[in-house]
Amino acid sequence: MKVNLPMAVSEILLSGLATLFATLVGVWIAFQLDRKSENVKKKKRAFQHLKAVQKELEQNESIGWNTHSLIREMQELDEPEADHYAPQLFMTDAWDAAIGDQLIDIIPASLYYELQELYQETKSTNELIRRLRIEAIDPRLGDIIQDGSWKFKNWTYSVYYYDQNRDEVEHLGLGPLILRHCRDIAGDASSLQQELDEVISELEKELTENGEEQAGNGLD
Incomplete structure (x- = not known):
């Protein structure tokens, strides 16, 4: 053949x-x-991180207003009954854990940078609060201080700081400076909770649909 x-x-x-x-x-x-499985796992981790950050923002909103109230109370005292201040520090653990998982790939960049800016201010304010907590209450608290044509009640020492809005160096009492930051942090924390809620809901919907698809394909 x-x-x-x-x-x-x-x-x-x-x-x-x-x-x-x-x-x-x-x-x-x-x-x-x-790749799809890894992407789903990444989104699940992001979902858990965002839920934790949202809860942390809620707590920081409360801390901000509580510290704001404490400092306003101090401004009105004439005879303090304590020796030191004890404002609560803001929380940052959830955000610190979240940024290690590249959240910027999951959530809108604008929201990520807003959170990043807020937490930078939060950590900076914590440093001011630590300084205030070790400051003994001024024995001249309640005295009227004359600064040029401006009179004010003394209750905390002044510090120099850089004002980004005015683009110049300013000086202000440490307590009032912290009060400003706490008011801003509390307000921003409130609005960012709402933005996060929308992202979390959308992510949860996507993960649920993906889970149903995997179950239908016998891949779950």
């Missing part, structure tokens, strides 16, 4: 190419499934 060698070689090559193609397609499909 005579064998057609070129035809046999062609069949072997075609068979090999078909096997290689099927292998490459299988590898590509497996890669896509792994």
Whole structure:
């Protein structure tokens, strides 16, 4: 029996190419499934982080207004009954944990930068609060201080700081400076909670739909 060698070689090559193609397609499909699975896991982690950050913002809103009330009370005292201040520090643990998981890839960039800016101010204010907490209450508290044409009641020492809005160096009592920051932080924390709520709801919906799809495909 005579064998057609070129035809046999062609069949072997075609068979090999078909096997290689099927292998490459299988590898590509497996890669896509792994990538999709990893993306889902990343979004699940982001979802948990955002829920924690949202709760932390709620707590910081409360801390901000509580400290604001404490400092306003101090401004009105004439005879203090304590030796030191004890304002509560703002919380940052949830945000610190979240930024390590590249949230910027999951949430809108504008929201990410708003959160980043708020937490920068929060940490900066915590440093001021730490300084105030170790300051003994001024024994001249309640005395009227004359500063040019401006009179004010003394109750905390003054500090220099850079005012970004005015783009210049200013000086102000440490307590009033913290009061300003606490008011701003509390207000921003409130509005960002609402923005986060929309992102969290959308992410939760996406994860739920994805979970139902996986269950339908027997991949869950």
